[in-house]
Amino acid sequence: MSRKLSIWLAWLVLCFSLASYFGYQMFLEEQKPDFIIGEATHGHHQIEMSCDTCHTDPFGGEEVIHDACLGCHQEELKTSHDSHPIKKFTDPRNADRLEKINAVSCVTCHGEHKQDQTFEMGVTLPDDFCYECHAEIAEERPSHEGMGFDTCASAGCHNYHDNRALYEDFLLSNNEGPMIKAMAQVLARTGTQSIERKASLSIDQADAPSASPEHLKEWSESIHATAGVNCTSCHAPQGQAWQDDPGLAACNSCHTHEEKGFLAGKHGMKLSIGLGKMTPATGRAAFHENADTTGLDCASCHDAHKPEPKLAAVESCTSCHNDTHTQNYANSPHAELWKQELKGELPAGSGVTCATCHMPREVHKEFGEEVVRVQHNQSMNLRPNEKMIRSVCMDCHSLSFSIDALADEVLIENNFKGLPSQNIPSIQMVLDRETK
Ligand code: HEC
Ligand code: HEC
Ligand code: HEC
Ligand code: HEC
Ligand code: HEC
Ligand code: HEC
Ligand code: HEC
Ligand code: HEC
Ligand code: HEC
Ligand code: HEC
Structure with missing residues (x-):
């Protein structure tokens, strides 16, 4: 064997053993912290310990990680009409831009x-990075002269991915309107047509092996008994043995749409990769000390035997969350509207709850019919918060007022009590350009 070849072989063996060693270490739970260079991001800290969720192949580099990102986020970027999709850069006309920033x-x-x-939002580039591809913007758009590149992505101006509420055409066609619309209401839920409703059940038809009078009463008065859902449909799904707390399995055989949303958001992200339920103790946000310790699933917000959605819209949230924004909700004008709706003084849909903003009602096509259902991914419109403009605020407010309110950190902190302190000029800039 030649000297060259043996050195090469030794090198190969060394590389392989090192790679295997590190690969093996990465899968050893107790060794993991040694490898973490720093804390995980705000978005991912809950799944940090599941290394192989992102490092799907210990020998793979950036490409395999990138594929893992797409696996969880592709759909979200697609629904947000990503302004800088990968295909924009595989277009040969834009290929030169990748030399500075590899945006694919x-x-x-x-x-x-x-x-x-x-x-914010897990971005690890300096906030003036737009410069690398848009350095000539002030020449193309004189209105942008003198603006710093660290301001492009300020609230109400531009986002890198989601500009649904900020496109010029959209700003132009919604440049007018009163601060509060005449019909200030969100859509009504229509129910879930896709689930089979069976004949209504009475109290003596309950099929539990044993049952307390309290459970029987609650269940018999619930929408589930009315829709023919018996005790065992939840407690012994698919003919399994009776379980007192069946977890997600109790609901997912019928409510697949809600389950999908729940698992895609922060609340369900641990369950979605088999890490068990998420508890407030593991959160970085502020929670009540005595918040539910059993962990998040459908029953955290819906009383399983009395699944009245109204109870889930505020009380469930405030039983866990305890940051200042949450605490201030009770004293906001929006909460006042909700109280009036509950008393029947205002039409349904006039109140604004935690869920109105964080779990908005959306229109879907189901068997050719339009149905309105709740988005159970409470992260879907959270950040950047301009995502809320079209999905929530504009049901009741003008575009201009919504942009200004969401750009105001004081209003977010006090849960929207008072008027916005400044006017974001985006709409005016588009109007000025039109009249020139
Ligand atoms: C949410 C996805 C995600 C999870 C979960 C994750 N990583 Fe990473 N990891 C990344 C990304 C992205 C990079 C590339 C970092 C960069 O280039 O900034 C990386 C880089 C690394 C590196 C290379 C260090 C460097 O800065 O070049 C090591 C080592 C590593 N991760 C170990 C781990 C271990 C061990 C775990 C589990 C405890 C883990 N990772 C969990 C996404 C993840
Ligand atoms: C197992 C699924 C999963 C994988 C893999 C994953 N993410 Fe996430 N990511 C989530 C969830 C769930 C959230 C929290 C909800 C949200 O903010 O959308 C999140 C949050 C984020 C956020 C927003 C953070 C914030 O503070 O608002 C960014 C940016 C992000 N992910 C990018 C990535 C990138 C880049 C990768 C690949 C390195 C990746 N994700 C891998 C599920 C995943
Ligand atoms: C890697 C290069 C690259 C980076 C970095 C980049 N862009 Fe772009 N951007 C493009 C390309 C390519 C287009 C489409 C062609 C054009 O209009 O120049 C575009 C288009 C746009 C548009 C036009 C509207 C649209 O959605 O089509 C806006 C607004 C925009 N970018 C804002 C930004 C902002 C804000 C940043 C920084 C947060 C940024 N871009 C960073 C390459 C980039
Ligand atoms: C050139 C830089 C750049 C690249 C490449 C990039 N992002 Fe982002 N991303 C950003 C910035 C900046 C934000 C902050 C919000 C904004 O401006 O849209 C962001 C925000 C996000 C968010 C938060 C929610 C949202 O809709 O804005 C997610 C999720 C996300 N990125 C996922 C991804 C995934 C997945 C990829 C790969 C397909 C990716 N990003 C590629 C710059 C980038
Ligand atoms: C065997 C099927 C089935 C199972 C299992 C099931 N449900 Fe239902 N659920 C229904 C049907 C049918 C309706 C009534 C359909 C409608 O009006 O939209 C309904 C309605 C609901 C409603 C809406 C109430 C309203 O007033 O609009 C909630 C909330 C709900 N279910 C939560 C749950 C939870 C939480 C679980 C698990 C603990 C669960 N369901 C398990 C079939 C099921
Ligand atoms: C819609 C699904 C569903 C239906 C229908 C249902 N349950 Fe439950 N039940 C659950 C879930 C989920 C839990 C665990 C979470 C909790 O305690 O809220 C539970 C908890 C229980 C428990 C143990 C915890 C406790 O509260 O003591 C008993 C006992 C019980 N159910 C009995 C019944 C009986 C009897 C019926 C029929 C009359 C019934 N359930 C109908 C979903 C359901
Ligand atoms: C059983 C406790 C519990 C209940 C009930 C609950 N949450 Fe959460 N929520 C959590 C935990 C835990 C997190 C993750 C926090 C973290 O990782 O820092 C979270 C995260 C969030 C986030 C994302 C925060 C962020 O910074 O990314 C929002 C928004 C949110 N919850 C809103 C709500 C709303 C609205 C409701 C009621 C409809 C609700 N939650 C009900 C425990 C709960
Ligand atoms: C963070 C709290 C929270 C969690 C967790 C949660 N829900 Fe909901 N859900 C709500 C709220 C709030 C509403 C009503 C919102 C409204 O009326 O606008 C609702 C509405 C519903 C509805 C009525 C139909 C619809 O979608 O419009 C069903 C069915 C439902 N949830 C089932 C489930 C199931 C199944 C799970 C578990 C996979 C679940 N929910 C988890 C808060 C939650
Ligand atoms: C009028 C709409 C609206 C209402 C009502 C509302 N929120 Fe928010 N919430 C927001 C906005 C906007 C943000 C900020 C998102 C961002 O820019 O980071 C936010 C942020 C949050 C966060 C993340 C806070 C953090 O510090 O990271 C949580 C948790 C939350 N809200 C829970 C709730 C709960 C619980 C309620 C009801 C008591 C509620 N929200 C009512 C719009 C609303
Ligand atoms: C269902 C309708 C509805 C939705 C959705 C809604 N609002 Fe409102 N909002 C109102 C009404 C009505 C008032 C006036 C209440 C009053 O003056 O008593 C109001 C008042 C306000 C105020 C002024 C409070 C004050 O003290 O004068 C702010 C700021 C605000 N909303 C911001 C928002 C933002 C931001 C969103 C979206 C995240 C939003 N609202 C979503 C109906 C709504």
Whole structure:
């Protein structure tokens, strides 16, 4: 064997054993912290310990991580009409832009384990990075002269991905309107047509092996008994043995749409990769000390035997969450509207609850019919918060008022009590351009 070849072989063996060693270590739970360079991002800290969720192949580099990102986020970027989709850069006309910033890979802008270099929304590039591709903007658009590149993505101006409420055409066609619309209401839920409703059940038809009078009463008065859903449909799904707390399995055989949304958001992200239920104790946000310790699933918000959606819209949330924004809700004009709706003084849909903003009602097509259902991914419109403009605020407010209100951090903190302190000029800039 030649000397060259043996050195090469030794090198190969060394590389392989090192790679296997590190690969093996990465899968050893107790060794993991040694490898973490820094804390995980705000978005991912709950799944940090499941290394192989992102590092799907210990020998793979950026590409395999990128594929993992797409696996969870592709649909969200698609529904938000991503302004800088990968295909924009595989277009040869834009290929030169990639020399400065490799925008075809998520990891270029969203690193992990680097808390000290991480900005909001897991962005690990400095906030003036738009310069690299849009340096000539002031020449193309004189209105932008003198603006700093760290202001492009300020509230109410532009986002890198989601500009649904900020496109010029949209700003122009919604440039007018009163602060509060005449019909200030959200859509009514229509029910879930896709689930089979069976004949209504009476109290003596309950099929539990044993039952307390309290359970029997609650259940018999619930929508489930009316729709023919018996005790065992939830407690012994698919002919399994009776379980007192069946978890997600109690609901997912019928409410697949709600389950999908729940698992895709922050509340369900642990369950979605088999890490068990998420408890308030593991959160970075502020929670009540005595908040539910059994962990999040459908029954955290819906009393399983009395699944009245009204009870889930505020009380469930405030039983766990305890940050200032949450605490201030009770004293907001929106909460006042909700109280009046509950008393029947205002039409249904006039009140604004936690769920109105965080779990908005959406129109879907089901068997050719339009149905209105609740988005159970409470992260879907959270950040950047301009996502709420079209899905929530504009049901009741003008575009201009919504942009200004969401750009105001004081209003977010006090849960929208008072008027916005400044006017974001985006709409005016589009109007000025039109009249020139
Ligand atoms: C197992 C699914 C999963 C994988 C894999 C995953 N994410 Fe996430 N990510 C989530 C969930 C769930 C959230 C929290 C809800 C939200 O903010 O959308 C989140 C949040 C985020 C956020 C927003 C953070 C914030 O503070 O608002 C960004 C940005 C992000 N992910 C990018 C990525 C990138 C880039 C990758 C690949 C390195 C990746 N994600 C891998 C599920 C995943
Ligand atoms: C060139 C930089 C860049 C690249 C590449 C990039 N992002 Fe982002 N991403 C951002 C910025 C900046 C934000 C902050 C919000 C904004 O401006 O839209 C963000 C925000 C997000 C969010 C928060 C929610 C939202 O809709 O804005 C998610 C999720 C996300 N990115 C996922 C991804 C995934 C997945 C990829 C890969 C397909 C990716 N990003 C590629 C810069 C980038
Ligand atoms: C949410 C996705 C995600 C999870 C979960 C995750 N990583 Fe990472 N990891 C990344 C990304 C993205 C990078 C690339 C970092 C960069 O280039 O900024 C990375 C880089 C690394 C690196 C290379 C260090 C570097 O900065 O180049 C190591 C080592 C690593 N991860 C180990 C781990 C271990 C061990 C775990 C489990 C405890 C883990 N990772 C969990 C996304 C993740
Ligand atoms: C890697 C290059 C690259 C980076 C970085 C980049 N862009 Fe772009 N951007 C493009 C390309 C390519 C287009 C489409 C062609 C054009 O209009 O120049 C575009 C288009 C746009 C548009 C036009 C409207 C639209 O949605 O089509 C806006 C607004 C925009 N970018 C804002 C930003 C902001 C804000 C940032 C920083 C947060 C940014 N871009 C970062 C390459 C980039
Ligand atoms: C065997 C099927 C089935 C199972 C299992 C099931 N449900 Fe239902 N659920 C229904 C039907 C049918 C309706 C009535 C349909 C409608 O009006 O939209 C309904 C209605 C609801 C409603 C809406 C009430 C309203 O007033 O609009 C909620 C909330 C609900 N279910 C939650 C749950 C939860 C939580 C679980 C698990 C603990 C669960 N369901 C298990 C079939 C089921
Ligand atoms: C819509 C699904 C569903 C139906 C229908 C249902 N349950 Fe439950 N039940 C649950 C879930 C989920 C839990 C666990 C979570 C909790 O305690 O809220 C539970 C908890 C229980 C418990 C143990 C915890 C406790 O509260 O003591 C008993 C006992 C019980 N149910 C009996 C019944 C009986 C009897 C019926 C029929 C009369 C019935 N359930 C109908 C979903 C259901
Ligand atoms: C059983 C307790 C519990 C209940 C009930 C609950 N949550 Fe949460 N929520 C959590 C936990 C835990 C997290 C994750 C926090 C973290 O990782 O820091 C979370 C995260 C969130 C986030 C994302 C925060 C962020 O910064 O990314 C929002 C928004 C949210 N919840 C809203 C709601 C709303 C609205 C309701 C009621 C409809 C509700 N929650 C009910 C426990 C709960
Ligand atoms: C964070 C709290 C929370 C969790 C967790 C949650 N829900 Fe809901 N759900 C709500 C709220 C609030 C509403 C009503 C909102 C409204 O009326 O606008 C609702 C509405 C519903 C409805 C009525 C039909 C619809 O979608 O419009 C069903 C069915 C339902 N939830 C089932 C489930 C199931 C099944 C799970 C578990 C996979 C679940 N929910 C988890 C808060 C929650
Ligand atoms: C009028 C709409 C609206 C209402 C009502 C509302 N929120 Fe929010 N919430 C927001 C906005 C906007 C943000 C900020 C998102 C961002 O920019 O980071 C937010 C942020 C949050 C966060 C993340 C806070 C953090 O510090 O990271 C939680 C948790 C939350 N809300 C829970 C609730 C709960 C619980 C209620 C009801 C008691 C509620 N919200 C009522 C619009 C609303
Ligand atoms: C269902 C209708 C509805 C929705 C949805 C709604 N609002 Fe409102 N909002 C109102 C009404 C009505 C008032 C006036 C209440 C009053 O003056 O008593 C109001 C008042 C306000 C105020 C002024 C409070 C004050 O003290 O004068 C702010 C700020 C506000 N809303 C912001 C928002 C934002 C931001 C969103 C979206 C995230 C939103 N609202 C969603 C109906 C709504």
